[in-house]
Amino acid sequence: MSTRVTMAQVARRSGVSPMTVSYCYNQPDRVAPETLRRVLEVAAELGYPGPDPTARSLRRRHNGAIGVVLGEHLAYAFEDPQARRFLTGVAEVCRERGVGLNLIPTTGEDDDVDRVRSASVDGYVVWTTVDSDPVLGVVSGLDKPVAVHGGPAVPGARVVSIDNRASARELAARTFTGARHPAVLSFPFDRDRLARLESGPDPDRVEFPVTRDRLLGVYDHCRDAGLDTGRLPVAVVARNDRADAAGMAEALLDTGADAVVAMSDQLAFAVLDAARRRGLRVPADLAVAGWDDGPDASREGLTTIAQSLHDQGRSCALIALGDRGPSRDPEWTATVRASTR
Amino acid sequence: MSTRVTMAQVARRSGVSPMTVSYCYNQPDRVAPETLRRVLEVAAELGYPGPDPTARSLRRRHNGAIGVVLGEHLAYAFEDPQARRFLTGVAEVCRERGVGLNLIPTTGEDDDVDRVRSASVDGYVVWTTVDSDPVLGVVSGLDKPVAVHGGPAVPGARVVSIDNRASARELAARTFTGARHPAVLSFPFDRDRLARLESGPDPDRVEFPVTRDRLLGVYDHCRDAGLDTGRLPVAVVARNDRADAAGMAEALLDTGADAVVAMSDQLAFAVLDAARRRGLRVPADLAVAGWDDGPDASREGLTTIAQSLHDQGRSCALIALGDRGPSRDPEWTATVRASTR
DNA sequence: TCCGCATTGTGTAACGATACACAGATACCC
DNA sequence: GGGTATCTGTGTATCGTTACACAATGCGGA
Numbered sequence: 001m002s003t004r005v006t007m008a009q010v011a012r013r014s015g016v017s018p019m020t021v022s023y024c025y026n027q028p029d030r031v032a033p034e035t036l037r038r039v040l041e042v043a044a045e046l047g048y049p050g051p052d053p054t055a056r057s058l059r060r061r062h063n064g065a066i067g068v069v070l071g072e073h074l075a076y077a078f079e080d081p082q083a084r085r086f087l088t089g090v091a092e093v094c095r096e097r098g099v100g101l102n103l104i105p106t107t108g109e110d111d112d113v114d115r116v117r118s119a120s121v122d123g124y125v126v127w128t129t130v131d132s133d134p135v136l137g138v139v140s141g142l143d144k145p146v147a148v149h150g151g152p153a154v155p156g157a158r159v160v161s162i163d164n165r166a167s168a169r170e171l172a173a174r175t176f177t178g179a180r181h182p183a184v185l186s187f188p189f190d191r192d193r194l195a196r197l198e199s200g201p202d203p204d205r206v207e208f209p210v211t212r213d214r215l216l217g218v219y220d221h222c223r224d225a226g227l228d229t230g231r232l233p234v235a236v237v238a239r240n241d242r243a244d245a246a247g248m249a250e251a252l253l254d255t256g257a258d259a260v261v262a263m264s265d266q267l268a269f270a271v272l273d274a275a276r277r278r279g280l281r282v283p284a285d286l287a288v289a290g291w292d293d294g295p296d297a298s299r300e301g302l303t304t305i306a307q308s309l310h311d312q313g314r315s316c317a318l319i320a321l322g323d324r325g326p327s328r329d330p331e332w333t334a335t336v337r338a339s340t341r
Numbered sequence: 342m343s344t345r346v347t348m349a350q351v352a353r354r355s356g357v358s359p360m361t362v363s364y365c366y367n368q369p370d371r372v373a374p375e376t377l378r379r380v381l382e383v384a385a386e387l388g389y390p391g392p393d394p395t396a397r398s399l400r401r402r403h404n405g406a407i408g409v410v411l412g413e414h415l416a417y418a419f420e421d422p423q424a425r426r427f428l429t430g431v432a433e434v435c436r437e438r439g440v441g442l443n444l445i446p447t448t449g450e451d452d453d454v455d456r457v458r459s460a461s462v463d464g465y466v467v468w469t470t471v472d473s474d475p476v477l478g479v480v481s482g483l484d485k486p487v488a489v490h491g492g493p494a495v496p497g498a499r500v501v502s503i504d505n506r507a508s509a510r511e512l513a514a515r516t517f518t519g520a521r522h523p524a525v526l527s528f529p530f531d532r533d534r535l536a537r538l539e540s541g542p543d544p545d546r547v548e549f550p551v552t553r554d555r556l557l558g559v560y561d562h563c564r565d566a567g568l569d570t571g572r573l574p575v576a577v578v579a580r581n582d583r584a585d586a587a588g589m590a591e592a593l594l595d596t597g598a599d600a601v602v603a604m605s606d607q608l609a610f611a612v613l614d615a616a617r618r619r620g621l622r623v624p625a626d627l628a629v630a631g632w633d634d635g636p637d638a639s640r641e642g643l644t645t646i647a648q649s650l651h652d653q654g655r656s657c658a659l660i661a662l663g664d665r666g667p668s669r670d671p672e673w674t675a676t677v678r679a680s681t682r
Numbered sequence: 683t684c685c686g687c688a689t690t691g692t693g694t695a696a697c698g699a700t701a702c703a704c705a706g707a708t709a710c711c712c
Numbered sequence: 713g714g715g716t717a718t719c720t721g722t723g724t725a726t727c728g729t730t731a732c733a734c735a736a737t738g739c740g741g742a
Contacts, residue, residue, distance in 0.1 A: 004484060054398045059730045063461065075425075120404065133737090364700095373720060688737100689736100704722085
C-alpha cells in the first residue's frame with residue numbers, strides 16, 4: 001500500500017485515455033454508461049481513491065478552501081463566545097459552498113507568516129488583530145481575497161465591522177446618564193495583553209482597532225457631555241473572559257465607578273458579578289453595559305450593543321470566496337435593558 | 342493584479358535558473374549571498390508572493406496539513422467542552438509541527454465523503470462517529486494515516502480511546518453501591534439523536550462505540566452485582582449539553598432513580614441541577630457520576646472518570662502526521678468525590 | 683445520398699514547483 | 713602542480729490532474 005494509484009494507471013488498465021477517466025469523475029454524463037461502469041470498476045479493483053486533490057487544485061487553480069487566521073491559540077478561539085459565533089457563521093458558508101475551512105492560529109512568532117502563506121487556500125478571513133500584524137501584509141500581497149473582521153483597514157482587503165466608534169458613543173451616552181463616576185472596562189490594548197488600570201489612556205496607544213474605536217467613541221461622548229476624559233478610569237483586562245476579568249472589575253469598582261461601559265457582554269458580566277459580591281444595586285448604584293447581545297445578555301438583563309457575529313462570519317467567508325459581500329457595514333443596535341438607568 | 346507571478350518569471354528577470362530561485366526560498370544557505378539578495382530583490386519588485394503552496398505540495402507529495410473530521414456542525418464542536426479540549430490538543434501539535442489544521446464538518450449528507458476525500462491533507466483525525474459512517478471507508482482507503490478517536494475500529498486506522506467498557510464497569514460499581522434504583526443518562530445512540538427514556542436497551546442498537554461500550558460496562562457491573570439490566574432505566578439525551586439534558590434528567594428522577602451514571606460531566610451536572618431543583622441530597626438521596634473530569638467537575642464535587650482529551654487530541658494529531666503514536670491506550674482513573682456514596 | 687449535429691473519446695500542453703545528478707569554478711592540501 | 717573537496721548554479725524530469733481543441737462515430741432528415 002505504499003505506491004499510490006494514479007489516474008493514468010486506471011486509464012491503461014481499462015483501455016481508455018486518462019482524459020476519459022478524468023471525465024468519469026468530473027462529468028460522468030459526458031461518458032458512455034458502459035465505459036463509465038468499466039472505468040469505475042477498474043478503479044475500485046485497483047484501489048484508486050479518486051483524483052488527487054492537490055494535483056486537481058494545481059491544475060484548476062483553486063483549492064476549495066478558505067483560511068481563517070486567528071490571532072491566538074486555538075483554545076482561545078474555542079473559548080471566546082464571540083469568536084465561536086463568528087466561526088460558526090464562517091463554517092456555515094463553507095458547508096453550503098462545499099469548501100474546506102483551514103484554521104491558522106498565529107501567536108506572534110516568526111513562522112506565523114510562513115504558515116499563513118503556505119496554506120493552500122483560495123482566500124483569507126482574518127479575525128480581529130493589531131494594526132501592525134505582519135500577517136496582514138502577507139495576505140494582502142497574495143492576490144487572494146481577504147476579509148478582515150474588525151479591522152485594521154489594509155489595502156486589498158475588505159473590512160467587516162460595525163461602526164464601533166458610533167456604537168460606543170451611543171452606549172456611553174446611555175450608560176453614563178446620571179452617573180458621577182463613569183468608567184470603562186476594556187479589551188487588551190496590544191498583544192502583550194497586560195491587565196492594568198489607567199486614567200484616560202491615549203487611544204493612539206491602542207493597537208487593536210476595535211478596542212481603539214470603542215474607546216474613541218466613549219471619549220466622543222465624554223466631550224459631548226463635557227466630561228474630562230483625562231480622569232476616566234479605564235481598566236484593561238488580559239482576556240475577554242468573565243471569570244478572568246473579575247480582578248479588573250473589582251479594581252474599577254474600587255475607584256468608585258458608578259457606571260461602566262464594558263467592551264463585551266463577558267466583561268459586563270464580570271462587572272455585574274463584582275457588583276453582586278458587593279451588594280450594589282444595578283442600575284441604581286451601578287449602571288453597566290456591554291457589546292454583542294449574546295444569549296446570556298437578555299437573561300441577565302444587560303444593556304448591550306446587539307450585532308450578529310454569526311452574520312459577520314458569513315460575510316467574511318463569502319468575501320474570502322470571492323463574492324462581493326455586503327455593500328454596507330453590518331447592523332448594530334443599542335438594546336436597552338435593566339442594567340442601565 | 343490578475344496574473345500571478347511565477348518562480349520562472351523571477352528567475353528570468355534576475356538572470357538565474359528557476360532552481361536557483363527555488364533554493365533561495367528553501368535553502369537560502371546554498372545560494373551565494375549576492376545572488377540571494379538580487380533574487381529576493383527582483384521577487385519583491387515583481388510582487389512574487391513566494392512559492393505556490395499547491396504546486397509545492399504536489400511536487401513534494403505532502404500537504405503540511407491534517408484534516409479533522411467532525412461528525413457534526415462546527416457549532417457543536419465549539420460548544421462541546423470535550424470536543425474543545427480534544428481539538429485544542431490537536432491544534433497544539435499542529436502548531437508545534439508547523440502544519441495546518443483543516444476542519445471538515447460532516448452532517449451525514451451525500452457530499453460528506455467528497456468533501457473529506459478532496460481535502461488536501463496528509464492524514465486524518467476522525468472525531469467519534471458511528472460504526473457505519475461512510476467517511477470511515479473513504480479515509481481508510483486513502484493510503485493516508487488515520488486516527489479515529491473513540492472508535493469504531495477500522496482496518497488501516499488507529500483507534501485512540503480509553504477502555505470505556507472497563508471504566509464504565511468500575512464507575513457503575515462505585516455509583517450504584519447502596520442504591521435501590523440505579524439508572525443511566527446516556528449520549529445519543531445514533532445520528533438521529535432522539536431523546537427518549539428506555540428500559541435496559543439492547544447495546545447492539547447503539548451505533549456510537551463510545552456510548553455502546555459505556556453502556557456495556559454498566560451492564561457488566563449489573564451482572565456482577567446480580568442486578569436485572571432489563572429494567573434499568575436509560576435516558577438518552579439529544580445533545581451532550583447541561584441545559585439541554587435537563588428534561589431527560591428530570592425524567593430519570595421521575596422513575597425514582599437514586600443513582601445515576603451519566604456519560605459525561607455535562608450530563609452529570611444536568612442530573613445534579615435536577616436534584617437541586619427537587620431538594621434531593623447528594624449523595625444521600627441520589628448518587629451521580631460522570632466522565633471526563635473537566636474543570637467544573639472538581640468544583641462541583643463530581644465523581645468522574647478522569648481522562649485527558651487534550652492528550653488524546655495530541656496523540657491523534659501525531660498519528661495523522663505519520664508518527665507511531667502511543668503504544669498503549671490512554672489512561673483513565675476513577676476520581677471519587679462527594680457525589681457518590 | 684449527403685449534410686449537419688450530437689455523442690463519445692483522445693492528444694497535447696500546461697498548472698508551478700522541486701528532487702536529483704551533474705558541471706564549472708574556486709580553494710586548499712601536500 | 714596535481715588531486716580533491718567545497719561552493720554555486722543549471723538541466724531534466726517529473727508530481728497527478730484537467731482545459732481545450734479536435735477526431736471519430738452514429739443517426740436523422742432533406
